[in-house]
Amino acid sequence: MKLNVLVTALSSVSAVWAAQLTQVSNYGGSAKAKPQMWVYKPDSVKTDALVVAIHSCQSSAQKYFQNNKIPWKQGSDRKGYVTVWPSSTTECWDVSSKASLTHDGGGDSNAIANMIKYAIETYKIDPAKVFVTGGSSGAMMSNVLAATYPEIITAVSLYSGVPAGCFVSSSGQAAAWNNTCSGGQSRASGQQWGNVVRGMYPNYNGTRPRMQVWHGSTDSTLSPNNYQETIKQWTNVFGVSETPTSSKPDTPEKNYRTDDFGPNLQGIWAQGVGHSVPSHLDQSEAWFGL
Ligand SMILES: *[C@@H]1O[C@H](CO)[C@@H](O)[C@H](O)[C@H]1NC(C)=O
Numbered sequence: 114m115k116l117n118v119l120v121t122a123l124s125s126v127s128a129v130w131a132a133q134l135t136q137v138s139n140y141g142g143s144a145k146a147k148p149q150m151w152v153y154k155p156d157s158v159k160t161d162a163l164v165v166a167i168h169s170c171q172s173s174a175q176k177y178f179q180n181n182k183i184p185w186k187q188g189s190d191r192k193g194y195v196t197v198w199p200s201s202t203t204e205c206w207d208v209s210s211k212a213s214l215t216h217d218g219g220g221d222s223n224a225i226a227n228m229i230k231y232a233i234e235t236y237k238i239d240p241a242k243v244f245v246t247g248g249s250s251g252a253m254m255s256n257v258l259a260a261t262y263p264e265i266i267t268a269v270s271l272y273s274g275v276p277a278g279c280f281v282s283s284s285g286q287a288a289a290w291n292n293t294c295s296g297g298q299s300r301a302s303g304q305q306w307g308n309v310v311r312g313m314y315p316n317y318n319g320t321r322p323r324m325q326v327w328h329g330s331t332d333s334t335l336s337p338n339n340y341q342e343t344i345k346q347w348t349n350v351f352g353v354s355e356t357p358t359s360s361k362p363d364t365p366e367k368n369y370r371t372d373d374f375g376p377n378l379q380g381i382w383a384q385g386v387g388h389s390v391p392s393h394l395d396q397s398e399a400w401f402g403l
């Protein structure tokens with residue numbers, strides 16, 4: 114056998130054995146919404162942590178997984194955590210209907226929570242190490258999940274989204290686009306935004322996920338105003354001041370600014386960056402404690 118043939122044969126053997134993105138056909142639960150669940154279990158699982166990576170509009174679990182700008186497969190291989198990749202059945206995630214904006218309302222957020230519960234059981238995940246990330250529509254869903262399922266999520270790192278409830282549809286339509294919110298005209302007080310979060314899971318009084326929020330100053334898809342509104346929302350939920358407790362210029366890189374609002378909320382403002390802010394694996398993993 115010629116050497117190049119042998120090399121090809123050997124590499125295809127290792128490709129068969131290497132970890133792959135795999136669909137879980139029945140993740141259980143009774144949500145009406147039925148997004149798909151995909152899982153990536155690295156060859157060497159080294160931690161009982163889980164990261165849920167939520168795709169943007171006009172994407173899917175497979176496209177997001179294969180996108181070389183989305184670093185969570187590499188993170189998974191390097192640090193040995195399992196990743197779950199939900200895949201929507203609509204163009205964008207449903208962050209507009211009452212079903213998805215309510216704890217156990219049967220919408221997309223409910224279905225993703227069911228995926229997390231399935232993963233905790235099946236992959237022996239520590240329930241105190243459940244992390245959620247996403248970009249654009251996936252960032253909107255990350256905020257909605259933090260509001261609707263605070264009891265099962267430990268921390269969130271989201272890139273270029275809008276406040277939880279900002280994309281609400283007045284007619285109750287699922288996965289609707291909301292121009293008022295995307296254009297940055299949905300402005301409210303921290304108290305009002307906090308009430309939106311509390312209203313999604315009434316009487317919940319437990320701990321809330323630690324939130325890391327990234328946004329670019331020249332975002333022309335989801336107005337940069339949404340950064341300030343999201344910060345107002347979570348500072349109110351955590352009961353802390355809208356004035357940062359610390360502000361670090363040129364962090365984590367030039368023209369970015371990292372603002373802390375106590376230990377549970379961090380905002381990262383990317384000056385001159387559009388939609389959406391590139392994933393910063395190291396900073397997101399650090400926020401998760403990975
Ligand atoms: C868009 O969202 C805002 C809240 O951000 C809401 O007040 C408005 O009714 C929504 N628009 C439509 C058309 O549903």
Ligand SMILES: *[C@@H]1O[C@H](CO)[C@@H](O)[C@H](O)[C@H]1NC(C)=O
Nearest residue numbers: 264314315316317318319320
């Ligand atoms: C939270 O709510 C539960 C159920 O209503 C109640 O039993 C518990 O005492 C509450 N905890 C706090 C800290 O208020």
